[in-house]
Amino acid sequence: MKIVVCVKQVPATESKLQLTTDGTDVNRSGLSFVINPYDEFAVEEALQIKERLGTGEVTVLSLRPHADQKPEEALRTCLAMGADKAVLLSDQAFDGADTFTTALVLASALRRLSFDLLLCGKQAVDDDGSAVGIQVAELLGLPHVAVVNKLEINQGARTVLAHRQIEGGIEVVEAPLPALITCQKGLNEPRYPSLPGIMKAKQKPLEVWTRDTLGLPAETIGVAGAKQRVVRLEPPPPRPAGRIIGGDAATAVKELVRLLHEEAKVI
Amino acid sequence: MNPILVFCEQRDSRLKKVGLEALGEARRLAGGAGCEVVGIVIGASIASLAEELARHGASRVLVGEDPGLTRYSSETYTAMLGDAATRLQPVAILMGATAMGKDLAPKLAARLKTSLAQDCVALQMESDGSLLGTRPVYGGKLRAVVKAVTPALQVVTLRPNVFSPIEPKPASGIPIERLALQANPDRPRATVRDVQQTAGSKIELTEAGIIVSGGRGLKGPENFKLVEELAAAVGAAVGASRAAVDAGWKPHSYQVGLTGKTVSPQLYIACGISGAIQHQAGMSSARTIVAINNNPNAPIFKLATYGLVGDLFEVVPLLTEEVKKLKAGS
Ligand SMILES: Cc1cc2nc3c(=O)[nH]c(=O)nc-3n(C[C@H](O)[C@H](O)[C@H](O)COP(=O)(O)OP(=O)(O)OC[C@H]3O[C@@H](n4cnc5c(N)ncnc54)[C@H](O)[C@@H]3O)c2cc1C
């Protein structure tokens, strides 16, 4: 089974974010970056499938979202976890993509790789787009199952059976391979790279592909091809100043219930 | 001006509230721009839903009804909505940011090669007819105001519980049209084989008006009953922090936060939750937040509308009693 995992490098979730002077982006210099947490589930799942089947190949694929990022570090971590090879898509022409042009470039790269299964995260925790995986599938004409927390592969029938959470229940979805799955927490517990894994990762292939490799017209990709523009980023509206309700527990609880009923009018 | 399309999700012939919220928001946007609001509903036994859409603001309704559509299919729904969009050339397509909406919207936007804004918390129509969507990014630490590169249309999902439906009004004579089933049998597709009801979760977190959540401060799974009793008293859904979920006290479907669910209730009561940034990511857009925590420096108090510094084992049962008294009196 050949599996490709799309991995995005994102600012660490604890990062203090500052805006660029034009207010449309986050200043990335000085930030530390990590593998998107949902993509770790995807990498782990790929490795477990390979281990379970006893054969296969896991390729990790990352598109550099921004000139100030070095996703090769994220890819090396995936190789250290046990992935077999990595492809980095890196070109100024790719920068400033929206979810659509991100999906377009990833799809174009995927056409050059062979695979039975594609895994993505359900969401990148920087743009919170919750879109790229599904859009890659659509652009490649493949079925997808999104936000999956349980996955079974039926190699003989060449199908997958996936569980996804919906409101109040679980949808059990079957799809023929090749298919794309977006991964949700609950699927597995991602492993940490081992020391020998880290040593081995240095020898594993990491290819860099550019716009030329993919032969994509510049006007269709990156910021030029984007369907969407960020007008501005802003802090969330400040919450009205809260108040601490003092007094002994009984008095405070009475006051709280009164406020919830009369002031906030929520109970 | 071209119409706004609103896809109103139904499951088991029941409309989701967020679909009506989307219709209400579309009406508000259309009012300024003078365009039509076209409601769309897709499913198996849904004929009676058309009128409900009309009463909630649709000036025209498209019904994609077929006995084969008892379950959601991303491929079929995309084909049907894509077809409607190609014919009607809408300025925007709105739907709820539910499990279904968040699955359908990206596929539809990719098929129409257009802009997508997931999980919007505010929308605004510019004078030139372009739609500005405001959506939380970076786990809610920032909001992005986004716009389709003109003159493209925008596919938008709306966070549940944020927008208001209109006051329903009688709607007779609203045109109702059938939407042809777009089968595309050649496309490989994902098929829903089964839908399993999760036991216990009476009120779904993402739709709940009130949520009571418990964290590590509860000290053990058995103490979740304090949270559950309070929830039962106020009519709330139960949530949990990741620490509580990772400890195995509650399944992941209860988790609120960055790697759990994003909720937007009228009232969120956090019991024994510190309020880590990743927890906030899932609940900071709640209208009113109550924090019960014995550490006055817990970050949750920075967010809380009302904070109660105290031992939850004392406070929560008292609160349950007090709420019961209030309900009994009113
Ligand atoms: C990538 C990533 C993703 C994450 N995603 C999520 C997520 O989706 N959701 C999430 O919740 N977290 C998430 N986390 C974890 C988050 O950082 C916190 O560790 C977690 O939220 C802490 O849970 P907690 O508040 O229950 O526990 P703690 O931080 O341990 O807080 C317990 C609180 O209970 C209080 N307390 C203790 N005893 C009592 C008592 N008797 N009475 C009253 N108060 C008491 C304490 O003062 C403390 O504030 C994520 C972390 C990472 C790195």
Ligand SMILES: Nc1ncnc2c1ncn2[C@@H]1O[C@H](COP(=O)(O)O)[C@@H](O)[C@H]1O
């Ligand atoms: N630049 C990228 N490189 C590789 N994969 C990506 C990239 N952007 C998004 N993805 C994949 O798509 C998923 C969803 O991203 P998003 O739609 O941005 O929330 C991520 O979890 C990744 O698996």
